[in-house]
Amino acid sequence: MTRLQEIVGEVFGAGASVPFSARLPGGASRETWALDVVTGSERHELILRLDSPGAALEAGAPLASEAALMRAASEAGVPVPAIVAAGESYILMTRVAGETIPRKILRDDAYAAARPLLAAQCGRALAAIHRMPPSCLAQETLAEEDPLRRWRDVLDLLGEPHPVFELALRRLAADRPVGTRRTVVHGDFRNGNLIVGPDGIRAVLDWELAHLGDPLEDLGWLCVKAWRFGSPLPVGGFGAYDELIDAYEAAGGHPVDRDALRWWETFGVLKWGIIGVMQTMRHLRGGARSVELAAIGRRVCETEWDLLRMLRGKPVAPA
Secondary structure: OOHHHHHHHHHHOOOOEEEEEEEOOOOOOEEEEEEEEEEOOEEEEEEEEEEOOOOHHHHOOOHHHHHHHHHHHHHHOOOOOOEEEEEOOEEEEEOOOOEOOHHHHHHOHHHOOOHHHHHHHHHHHHHHHOOOOHHHOOHHHOOOOOHHHHHHHHHHHHOOOOHHHHHHHHHHHHOOOOOOOOEEEOOOOOOOOEEEEOOEEEEEOOOOOOEEEOOHHHHHHHOOHHHHOOOOOOEOOOEOHHHHHHHHHHOOOOOOOHHHHHHHHHHHHHHHHHHHHHHHHHHHOOOOOOHHHHHHHHOHHHHHHHHHHHHOOOOOOOO
16 A cells, blocks of 8 residues: 555545545655545545655655644635645645646736736735744744855855855845844745635645744745746736735735845845755756756856846945
8 A cells, every 4th residue: 555545544534535646746855746535425636745755854844844834824814725634744735726837827818817916915925924923833943043144155065156146145244134023934935836826826835944034035035036937027927016015014014124125135036046056066966967957057147147236336345
């Protein structure tokens, strides 16, 4: 009996059948499956996230912690899939109908009515996330770290010269806003991690990077140019800054300092650029031979150009 069948039997009983299951693409340390479970006359459309054998240590916080976080998110008013069951190595949740591929969300006629709604819906969802009690976070994510130091250390370990990234690190260190608020931060809230239907956002996905931090980190990350997918609109490729900020503040989020938001957006562009170098090195050094990783690496220069445009006119900080 496969692990999938074992979990279905544990949750729904021995009489449950699985007429459909398909592994979804992506995820080296964790598997994601779409499956239908039939119990009597009832059919359940589900998603199963499952630790691959022997991968629990590299996957980060256990899936049970992520399930607890998603339950807390639901209680706070964040749209998320409903958790059906969870264990240390799996989460079984409802399958939410909709689209996650950004280019379809931004271009297909099916989402034309939804696009003008998305920036404000993101603002309201983020305000709800930032209301979540920090106690819902896994213990290992509560320790705060300096994000600039973390990504400077990552860049240094890569051993690759990138003067634009070094310049950005110096400028950001010189202009760092005084952030006093600490909240739950989703950590990867962006176009691509949202399920969207014709009515707008139906679910927020991918909670494994949630941590304690400055809430503007989430807003800035959503506005990073990479997540616009060719659109001129700064918020996820579907909206304007004012739409996001006004909805966030109206939904109970604290007032947004525009300069601080710009700082976090710039930080997000830098972070994505360094991640691009990391992905390239995984491919070039044989860690994971992948056309996708190589393609991400080819776009590092675009991130450097974006940073130069964002930093233009700011004084150079002393070394």
